Amino acid sequence: MIAENVAFGIIAAAMALGAIGVVRTKNVVHAALYLVVVLAGGAAQFILLGQEFVAWVQVLVYIGAVIVLFLFGIMLTRAPMHPKDSLDNDLRWPAAVTALFLVGILVGLLVHTFHADKIEKLQVNGPVRTGQITNAIFTSYIIPFEVVGVLLLGALIGAVVLARKD
Amino acid sequence: MIAIEVGWGTTLAIKTAVVLGIVPLTALILGYVFLLKMMSHMQSRLGPMDPGGFHGWYQLIGDGIKFLQKEDIMPGEADRRVFALAPAIVVLSTFLVFVVIPAGPRIRVASLDSVKMFDGVGVFYALAVSSLSVIGVLMAGWASSNKYALLGALRAAAQLIAYELPLVLAVVGVVIQAGTMSLQGIVHFQQTGSLFGWSGIGFPLILTQFVGFALFMVASQAELTQPPFDMPVAESELVAGYMVEYTGFRFLFFFIGEFGTAFAFAALAATLFLGGWSVPWVHCTAADFLGPAVLFAKVMFVAFLMFWARFTYPRFREDQLQAIAWKWLIPIALANILLTGVLKVAF
Numbered sequence: 131m132i133a134e135n136v137a138f139g140i141i142a143a144a145m146a147l148g149a150i151g152v153v154r155t156k157n158v159v160h161a162a163l164y165l166v167v168v169l170a171g172g173a174a175q176f177i178l179l180g181q182e183f184v185a186w187v188q189v190l191v192y193i194g195a196v197i198v199l200f201l202f203g204i205m206l207t208r209a210p211m212h213p214k215d216s217l218d219n220d221l222r223w224p225a226a227v228t229a230l231f232l233v234g235i236l237v238g239l240l241v242h243t244f245h246a247d248k249i250e251k252l253q254v255n256g257p258v259r260t261g262q263i264t265n266a267i268f269t270s271y272i273i274p275f276e277v278v279g280v281l282l283l284g285a286l287i288g289a290v291v292l293a294r295k296d
Numbered sequence: 297m298i299a300i301e302v303g304w305g306t307t308l309a310i311k312t313a314v315v316l317g318i319v320p321l322t323a324l325i326l327g328y329v330f331l332l333k334m335m336s337h338m339q340s341r342l343g344p345m346d347p348g349g350f351h352g353w354y355q356l357i358g359d360g361i362k363f364l365q366k367e368d369i370m371p372g373e374a375d376r377r378v379f380a381l382a383p384a385i386v387v388l389s390t391f392l393v394f395v396v397i398p399a400g401p402r403i404r405v406a407s408l409d410s411v412k413m414f415d416g417v418g419v420f421y422a423l424a425v426s427s428l429s430v431i432g433v434l435m436a437g438w439a440s441s442n443k444y445a446l447l448g449a450l451r452a453a454a455q456l457i458a459y460e461l462p463l464v465l466a467v468v469g470v471v472i473q474a475g476t477m478s479l480q481g482i483v484h485f486q487q488t489g490s491l492f493g494w495s496g497i498g499f500p501l502i503l504t505q506f507v508g509f510a511l512f513m514v515a516s517q518a519e520l521t522q523p524p525f526d527m528p529v530a531e532s533e534l535v536a537g538y539m540v541e542y543t544g545f546r547f548l549f550f551f552i553g554e555f556g557t558a559f560a561f562a563a564l565a566a567t568l569f570l571g572g573w574s575v576p577w578v579h580c581t582a583a584d585f586l587g588p589a590v591l592f593a594k595v596m597f598v599a600f601l602m603f604w605a606r607f608t609y610p611r612f613r614e615d616q617l618q619a620i621a622w623k624w625l626i627p628i629a630l631a632n633i634l635l636t637g638v639l640k641v642a643f
Contacts, residue, residue, distance in 0.1 A: 194427030
């Protein structure tokens with residue numbers, strides 16, 4: 131497990147640096163590009179866990195589509211090459227509280243779910259098959275899956291309604 | 297067959313060197329055979345015919361050396377790091393696609409098949425990494441600090457996003473029918489299949505997935521931003537779109553990216569729909585030697601179709617581009633998936 135731990139550490143450090151870059155940079159486009167590092171690191175962590183399919187979904191959907199839409203939107207509206215103004219605003223304390231709250235929830239959920247289980251025990255022998263994931267989605271998790279589908283449909287229709295002028 | 301024990305690191309180094317060598321070579325071959333020779337003869341403008349003697353074969357190598365000698369110019373207002381990184385990302389996405397394409401029963405860089413045989417995510421991986429080039433294109437257009445480049449990059453992003461859907465959906469039919477996402481598994485399905493009990497040519501999936509093949513060809517043409525889908529690089533109005541500020545070595549990167557990706561998409565189409573490296577009556581050891589040649593022949597045929605369309609049709613308008621993707625290709629692809637699924641369950 132040593133190799134995996136070293137790899138995890140390196141990728142996690144790269145992700146953390148990328149995340150700091152996202153919030154520190156003054157340039158909106160640079161922020162979106164730093165986000166690519168974070169998301170690619172997420173995909174790499176999925177591969178370390180043997181989840182190849184999820185990793186490539188992360189690449190295809192988040193890097194290939196979501197970030198591209200971010201960049202597209204930024205460049206269509208405002209993307210100054212050499213921004214003068216800082217992007218900061220006065221919401222540092224509320225942001226810190228929200229971040230701590232989120233960390234608390236995530237840590238609590240992880241501890242609640244896995245207790246003292248080590249990752250070795252959770253890992254299957256080699257990568258997880260795509261078939262296992264689809265079986266899980268369409269049997270055990272069918273209701274959350276359908277609910278998310280309806281939610282996305284609602285969001286899509288809402289976006290169309292908001293964007294229409296007439 | 298050849299029993300040489302090599303370590304993990306050595307294997308990795310050899311594989312990396314092979315991919316690094318093959319991608320520029322494929323770009324050179326396609327650029328020479330189709331761009332310089334086929335197009336010039338089709339359009340009756342021969343170009344340089346003398347260098348090297350036979351049909352001016354040396355011209356492209358000379359062009360390559362010329363690119364390497366050119367000064368590396370960067371616009372004064374450019375965002376230097378992003379500008380320098382953009383071509384590398386475009387080429388990286390090309391290199392990564394080559395990793396999974398099998399050239400024989402045992403010849404591939406990485407199959408991504410693991411637990412059992414033919415249980416990998418090969419084709420899905422190929423489509424995922426090929427989508428990375430959009431980021432490079434957007435970076436190039438924005439960092440050039442040039443209105444034409446930015447317009448070209450925005451057009452490219454809108455087009456690549458629109459055509460990525462039909463590209464992925466066209467492959468789903470093949471995956472359903474073969475029952476695997478592993479490229480090696482899809483080739484084996486086609487090799488071992490038979491046509492009404494006759495196994496002379498195996499069962500190339502184009503026989504049932506001809507709609508998928510057509511969709512894949514159109515969508516890959518658009519992903520390559522080749523004519524008739526070359527709105528992002530329209531040279532008569534946008535000069536060359538996102539590439540306009542690039543010279544010398546970095547421009548060469550975009551060239552390698554474009555033609556290397558053309559080869560990669562042709563190889564994917566040949567593998568998914570035409571049986572890849574397989575020759576049904578040749579097995580095991582012989583296929584190791586014949587496989588690459590067979591695959592290369594099929595790739596050249598598919599690439600010929602691509603470039604034939606490229607040199608024949610005029611450019612689509614931007615609204616026509618988007619209408620083709622959203623109103624025609626995606627609904628047809630979804631109908632194809634539905635029909636394939638129903639027939640797969642029925643038979």
